[in-house]
Amino acid sequence: MAAYEIAVAALVILATICVIAAVILQLRAPDAITRVNLLGPLVVIAFPILIVAKLIYSWSTTGFDLNDFIRAVIAIAAVWIVGSVASFIMGRSLYGVTVSDKR
Template sequence: MTVAEIIVSILAVLATVMVVATAVAMWRAPDALTRVNLLGPVVGVAVPFLLMGKLILDWSTTGFDPNNTIRAILAIAGVWIVASVGSYYIGRSIYGVTVVDRKAEQQQAYR
């Protein structure tokens, strides 16, 4: 096993551990808003680990390819942007459905 394959294996194992830990945490989470917030490590770290592992494996077998490097960088940036915007909107929609605003209810009662 080469050094690159060892690094790729470590990255894949770390990503797998994060996915399993997140799945267990989501299973035990008390509500939907907590479950949405638990997706952060998988999207923010595990997916980029897998993309970096693929990039390192490609570099070790075929050599450095700027096209693959740019594609990997764009994929990681895209995952982070889409995940942050998506989790924001999912969190807002869940928060709007599950949380009761006592101040607004009191104001409605006085009208």
Template sequence: MTISEIIVAILVIIATVFTAATTSSIWRAPDALTRVNLLGTTVSCAVPILIVAKLIRDWTTSGFDANNLVRAIIAIAAVWIIAAVGSFVIGRSIYGVTVVDVKAGESTEDGSEPANF
């Protein structure tokens, strides 16, 4: 194995550890809102690490290509932007479904009437 292959292998292992940690955390999460928030590690760290590993692998096999560099930068930026917006939208929709508005006069989860202040 060459040094570049070792670097690529280490990056893939790191991304795999991030993904496995996220998966085990999602299984233990108490509610849907927490599960959505836990995806941040995979999306913001593991996917860009895999893109960088692929970029290094391409550079070592076929040489430097500026087109691949630009595409990798755009892909990483797009993943971060889409993940931020998507996580926000999903989190807001889950929050709107799971939170009971006591001021609106809805009953609380234990069946009792809400307190009027």
């Protein structure tokens, strides 16, 4: 087994552990706002780890490709932006529904 295969397997296992941890924590979360907050680490950690694993695998088979690297950087940046905004919007909408003023 080559070194790149070990690295790719380790990254995929790490991403899987992140997904399993997020699922377990979401099942134990007391309310909807906490569940939305737990989606953030799942999206901004596990998905980029999988992208990097795919990038390492493709580099090991076909060599460095600038096009793949740029697309990976754009995908990771986009998922960070979209994940942050989506978490914020879902949290704000749930907060508006779950909290009532005493007025």
